[in-house]
Amino acid sequence: MADVRTQLVDRVREQLAHALGAAHAELAAAREDLRTRRDRLARTRQAAERIPASAGAQRDERLAEVDRRHAARLAALADRAAAAAEAEAPGAAAAPWEGWRPTPAVRGESPGPARIGRIPLGPGVPALVPLLDAGHVQLTADDAAGGDAVVAALLLRALGRAAPGAVRIVGYDPEHLGGGLAGFAPLATAGLLTFVGPGGLGGLLDELVDHIRRINEKVLAGEYASVREMAAATARRPEPWRVAVLLGGDEPGRHERAQLDRIARTGAACGVHLVVRDLELAESAAVTRIRVTGDRARLAAVPALPVVLDPGPPPALLTDTCRRLAERVSAGPAPTPFADLLPPPDKMWRESSAAGLTAPIGDGPQGRPVTLTLGDYPPHALIGGPSGTGKTNLIFAWIGSLAARYSPAELEFYLLDFKEGVSFARFAQGRRDPSWLPHLRLVGINVNTDREFGLALLRFLTEELRRRAEAAKRHEVTKLAELRAVDPAGRWPRIVAVVDEFQMLLAGRDALAREAADLLEDLARRGRSQGIHLVLASQDVRGIEALWGRPALVAQFTLRIAMPKALRILDERNDAAQSLRRHHAVVNAESGMAEGNQVARIPAASDWGTWSELQHRLWRMRPADAAPARLFDGDAVPRLADAPDFQALAATPPRAPGPGRPAWASAPGTPRPDGPAAPEPPRGGRAPVALLGEIIDVQARSAALRLPRAPGRNLAVLGTGVDEACAVLDAAGRSLHRQHRPGAARYSVACLDPDADPAARALFGTLGADAAWYDEESVPELVAETAEGLAGGPAEPHYLLLYAVDAAAGPLGARIGGRTGLEHLRRIMHDGPERRTHVLAWWRGVARMRADLGGPAARTDQIGAWVALDVQGAELTSSLYPGTGGPDWYPRPWRGLFFDRSVHRTGQIIIPYRLEP
Ligand SMILES: Nc1ncnc2c1ncn2[C@@H]1O[C@H](COP(=O)(O)OP(=O)(O)OP(=O)(O)O)[C@@H](O)[C@H]1O
Known part of the structure; x- marks a missing residue:
């Protein structure tokens, strides 16, 4: 039993020991847990203690960021505003006074507002005040001088943005009698600045109102709403701007106030502007109100933004600019540009002339x-x-x-x-x-x-x-x-x-x-x-x-x-x-x-x-x-080679109109003035023509001597002008040569004046193998042989080109075969043309020609045509020219009078062609 009890006690002990052990273990675990938790709590507490400090820092950081962004935006806005202001008020409208000069707006462009200072935002935004074509300015100033400096800046900038004379200023300064605008005085010499005295305000305002009425009635005439609109549409500004500067004075009377209000309402559209100091202007969107305090100002439209005023324009710059402007205006108006008369390019050649021709002048x-x-x-x-x-x-x-x-x-x-x-x-x-x-x-x-x-x-x-x-x-x-x-x-x-x-x-x-x-x-x-x-x-x-x-x-x-x-x-x-x-x-x-x-x-x-x-x-x-x-x-000497009639003598096919040929020469239906018909090449059986010079007419035609087989078809060139005479014979020879095939005509060139020799030889060279050269000694042979040859059968054309033939009077006076050379010559001239033999000869005087033809009273029938050079009209009488007294001809350089009795009623002035080397 005891054992049982002992056993029982032991077991109880054992169990208690276990339980105790477990309780210890649990306690230890609980303690551990407690410690861990305490640690955590301590850490958490520590962490919690740190939190408010970082949250503040973050908030501050965020706030700083917002500030930065705001400042950047503000700076960007200020930059943009400054750029816009610069575009709006270019050149003289806003440039700093140092280096400032007038930069008038181009035609049709608006002069823009004027700068008076800067708004201290970012780098500074120009503070602009609209005036010309835009509105009026009303200033209130603590001290008059500060206000007048703003007025001076405004006016000078306005003058600098307008063409000289395009701004007229009328000043009313009853307190300082013009002293407030003294720097502008030079403008008065050109009528660009006038003053009205104390008591003159009413008259001045009446005049401005009248002017506005006239602009509305006569200039804008219902077609445009403002002069500015008209200037933009037509690029013309018919009337100068009028700026009335009214600096203080007594309170205006009722009539004056009413007139002021009218001008404030209607003036800007007609280019009439008011700049007033210490005078009330009726409420109107067109009025910029500026309150000046020391070197600061506030614009009534944006009272929150203060303006730091620019200093007034330096006095020397002001008077110098005004003097120059006055000089420019006194020198007379600059001519309007020619381009103003012209329609835009895409509208050119659009008008019909059926009813008439109308154009601005x-x-x-x-x-x-x-x-x-x-x-x-x-x-x-x-x-x-x-x-x-x-x-x-x-x-x-x-x-x-x-x-x-x-x-x-x-x-x-x-x-x-x-x-x-x-x-x-x-x-x-x-x-x-x-x-x-x-x-x-x-x-x-x-x-x-x-x-x-x-x-x-x-x-x-x-x-x-x-x-x-x-x-x-x-x-x-x-x-x-x-x-x-x-x-x-x-x-x-x-x-x-x-x-x-x-x-x-x-x-x-x-x-x-x-x-x-x-x-x-x-x-x-x-x-x-x-x-x-x-x-x-x-x-x-x-x-x-x-x-x-x-x-x-x-x-x-x-x-x-x-x-x-x-x-x-x-x-x-x-x-x-x-x-x-x-x-x-x-x-x-x-x-x-x-x-x-x-x-x-x-x-x-x-x-x-x-x-x-x-x-x-x-x-x-x-x-x-x-x-x-x-x-x-009239000063140019034409070239035979360029003459349309010479070109037309060329072999077939006929030439098309070229750059040297006037269009009307071939334009259908275009008339040709009276006169001999244009020469034709002889190929079609027509008579050859000798071109002698250019006729003074509208068609650059050539004087043409037709050489048919008919009596009298010879040419006499008369006068002492060697070059002109050579030029006439040269053109005749070259043009005849162009009409005959090689070998189909004969050319006999004789030159008896050494001065004419180079020209005669140049022609001789051109005529080539069909030409023969004669001089003083051989010319008697030429005339004798030619005269005798006339008796024969049909002959080829033969042209005798005789330079200074009168110089051969001696040798030609001698007899060959029973007749003198002169007799042979007369016979050739008499009988030759009908047998295609023509004399084209130069005599250095009418009397000499007559002597060669048989004496002073000799008939000149065989001279069918002549070109007179330095020969007076009165010498060309009797059988040379119809009527009495000779032609109206007074010799002049490089001109000749051509008369062909078979076609002309009166002589024809010709310009001999240039002698080609
Ligand atoms: N409207 C104008 N604007 C600017 N310059 C002009 C104007 N009219 C004429 N002129 C200048 O005046 C000068 C004389 O002009 P222009 O030759 O036309 O006169 P004119 O009466 O024909 O003289 P003349 O009979 O002696 O030739 C020229 O130099 C011309 O450029």
Whole structure:
């Protein structure tokens, strides 16, 4: 039992021991756990203690980041604002005073606002105040001087952004009597600055209101809402800006206040602006209000942003700029650009000339274009003014304005300048510039001694008039507009013929002047309805007087253009031209009656640089078949090789028109003036022709001596001019040679004047194997053999080209075979032509020729044609020229008078061709 109990106790002990052991273990574990947890807690506590510090740092970091971004954005915005302000107010509108200079806005551009200081944002944003074309400025200043510095800055910047003279300032400064604007005083000398005294405010405001009313009525005329809009659309600003600067003073009265309000409301649209200090202006969006305190200011529109004011403009800069501006303005207005007269390139050549030709010539006083019209009424124009007043310039401007609007199918020009100089030559093709004005058909320059060219032009136009009148008759219409309507496929351009210094044509009482005046009268009277318009210009009152003897002619010139100080162009009671300013013209389409006056400012168009751009543009637009105009230069010596008639003598096939050949020479339906028909090569059985020189006419034709088998078909060249005489014989020989096949004609060249030897030998060389050379000794043989040969059967053509034949009078006086050489010569001249033997001889005087032909009273029938050089008309009498007294011929250098009794009624002036080496 005890064992059992013992066993039981042991087991209990054992179990207790186990339990104790377990309890210990658990305790230890619990303790461990407690320690771990305590550790964790301690760590957690430690960590928890660290947390608030990092959260603050993060927050600070985030805040700093936001600040940085904000600053960067602000800086970017400030940069953008500064850039926008710079674009808005370029050049003089905002540049710093150091190095500042005026930079006027270009045409059509707005002057923009003006800078007064900077808003201290980022690097600084310019503080801009709109004035010209935009609004008014009202300043309140703690001290007047600070306010006036802002006013000075505003005004100087406005002046610098406008063309000289385009800003007029009126000052009202009752307290300091102009002292506030003292720096601007130099402007007063040019009328750009005026002052009204104390008590003058009402008058000044009334005047400004009146001005606004006039601009609205006359300038904007309902077409534009503001002068700014008009300037943008037309690139023209007809009126200067007016800036009224009102510096303090008593409170305005009721009327004055009402006027001020009107100006504040309506002025800016009309270019009238107010800059006022210490004076109230009515509430208006157009008013910028500035409050100035020391060197700071605030704009009422953005009170939160302070403005750091710029210092006022340095006094020296201010007065210097104003002085220069005044000088520029006193020197007269800068001419308006020629380009203002032209339509935009894509609108060129769009007008129809059916009813007339209308084109602007310049600006009127209101900035409106003044136009010139040629049509049924007025049909013709007369331009007058003393030398240097701008007639030629006006003609250039008019030609450009017309040429840009009407295509060459609508308008053709014929230009003739009797003045010394080559002004019109620029429109023709030149050596340096290959372009030409596509409307141009003819230019005559250096024609002062060649009045015949003027006459030729009038004859040509008369012929064209006849052609048009006939076409009109055929279509049973009377006017060009109707003809164009019934014949739309026809080419009926209007023709404008300009003759500068036309009085040269009418000078003198000779046959040429009479014929010219008759033709002019006919053209003026009938040209009106056929689209042929005359523009006559003269610097000389005598030019006009030359016309005055013909009232019917003058009456046709209803369009009158008077340059400054022009006399007798306008009606005698109309003295508008006397007070005209430089570069202006009175345009009058009412025959000069005062009520028709329009004053126009003419742009500068004389300078080739100005013109060439237009000419090149029009030239590139020319029709594919356009040919250059014929240029007649009285100072140039033509070349035989270039002569269309010489080229036409070439062997078949006939030549096509080339650059040297005038288009009208081949244009269908183009008239050729009266005169001998153009020569034909003899191949078709026609008689050969000898070309002698160029005729002074519009077609560069050659004077042609036809040599058929008929009595008298010989040529005498008369006078002592060696070169001219050689040139005539040379052209004759070369042109004859061109018409005969080698071996088909004989040429005998004899030269008896050593001075003529080189020229004669040059011709001899050209004639080649068909030519023989004779001199003083052998010439008697030549005439004897030739005379005897005439008795034989049919002969080949034989041309005797005898240079200075009178020098052979001695040897030819000797007898050969019972007759003298002179007798042989006379026989050849008498009988030769019918047997194709022709004498083309040069005698160095009429008396010498007569002596060779049988004595002073000898008949000269065998001389069918002659060219007189330095021989007076009076010597060419008796059988040489019809009537008594001889032709109207006064010798002049490198000209000859050609008369062929079988075709001419009067002599024809020729220009011998250049002698080729
Ligand atoms: N509207 C203008 N604007 C600027 N310059 C001009 C203007 N008109 C003329 N001129 C200049 O004045 C000068 C004289 O002009 P122009 O030759 O046209 O006068 P003119 O009356 O034809 O003289 P003249 O009869 O002696 O030839 C030229 O140098 C020309 O460039």
